[in-house]
């Protein structure tokens with residue numbers, strides 16, 4: 213019997229994979245399932261254009277999960293009847309001045325060294341593909357394989373298939389305490405009182421380190437990293453934008469434009485260290501609009517549909533924390549930071565494989581919770 217703490221996309225995906233392997237699973241969610249970071253997300257699946265120097269191992273993991281997404285999306289849609297909005301137009305990262313072009317050239321060299329699927333294209337080619345982008349566009353990096361999904365639809369679909377497969381989801385029923393005795397998980401306290409479990413998967417997003425009862429050394433070092441978002445509605449007959457488009461780096465922060473099905477366009481985002489605060493601020497919105505308007509000026513005419521903020525589960529090295537802890541029966545699946553939607557299928561498979569075989573996938577090994585444990589001093 214396995215308890216999953218946290219009903220976000222990570223907890224629910226892990227729970228669904230565990231059900232498929234025949235385990236009895238209960239997911240505990242303190243609020244409504246899927247309304248945490250997973251609801252706030254832009255849903256980009258973008259390991260190629262997000263690759264940064266120093267993150268080579270992470271890129272391998274992200275690419276592996278990207279490969280898993282088409283089958284993951286297809287089986288979710290088939291089994292749930294919910295369209296998860298998987299789109300394959302690709303992603304553009306645009307340059308609007310000479311400095312931006314230099315930066316893209318540098319990034320492109322690094323990406324080619326890693327063998328990533330990224331092409332350098334000139335401004336004219338960008339405008340052929342996206343005619344409403346700022347006419348001053350000089351160039352872009354184009355990744356054909358950085359796709360996207362509707363994260364809210366995906367989380368609804370995973371919730372449905374998990375429950376249809378016989379999984380138990382307890383909403384508005386937080387885990388108040390994980391009970392550990394003699395270095396071994398024995399159960400959890402929740403709204404139901406005590407219930408015994410042989411295994412617990414900790415997937416409580418940025419709250420994961422605060423769950424009571426965890427031995428001090430097992431608390432994953434995650435923290436909330438706030439991101440604000442805006443949704444506007446494209447009411448025209450010709451879509452304003454079809455690819456995911458990233459604006460150039462600016463002092464006021466990053467900008468991305470993510471067109472969803474049916475004319476909804478997401479604009480993001482901020483990256484803020486504000487604890488668990490999820491207020492939407494004038495400054496946050498201004499920075500997003502400033503960046504995105506520079507890329508796609510016609511945005512200024514579109515009606516605003518929704519604004520929100522969410523909390524990415526950030527870790528000290530910006531990479532996920534996936535693997536068994538030193539406490540028997542406690543598996544950690546958190547810290548997915550800005551890639552939790554992309555990493556959902558990989559994380560789910562790695563957790564289910566581990567529960568079945570006792571072995572952690574080689575690609576996940578560099579991301580085990582053990583990497584944050586203090587090393588023994590040499591004797």
Ligand SMILES: Cc1cc2nc3c(=O)[nH]c(=O)nc-3n(C[C@H](O)[C@H](O)[C@H](O)COP(=O)(O)OP(=O)(O)OC[C@H]3O[C@@H](n4cnc5c(N)ncnc54)[C@H](O)[C@@H]3O)c2cc1C
Pocket residue numbers: 217218219220221222223240241242243244245246247248249250251252253254255256257385386387388415416417418419420423438439440441480481521522523524525545546547548549550551552553554555
């Ligand atoms: C603005 C923004 C944009 C993003 N864009 C992207 C993107 O484009 N692509 C991408 O791959 N990722 C993106 N991310 C990151 C991604 O959303 C997260 O990495 C991912 O959703 C993390 O999923 P999770 O299930 O770990 O966390 P959450 O979705 O936050 O789920 C954790 C759940 O645990 C519950 N919980 C907490 N404590 C307890 C407890 N004690 N008992 C029971 N339940 C508990 C919470 O209520 C919550 O529902 C974005 C994030 C933000 C905020």
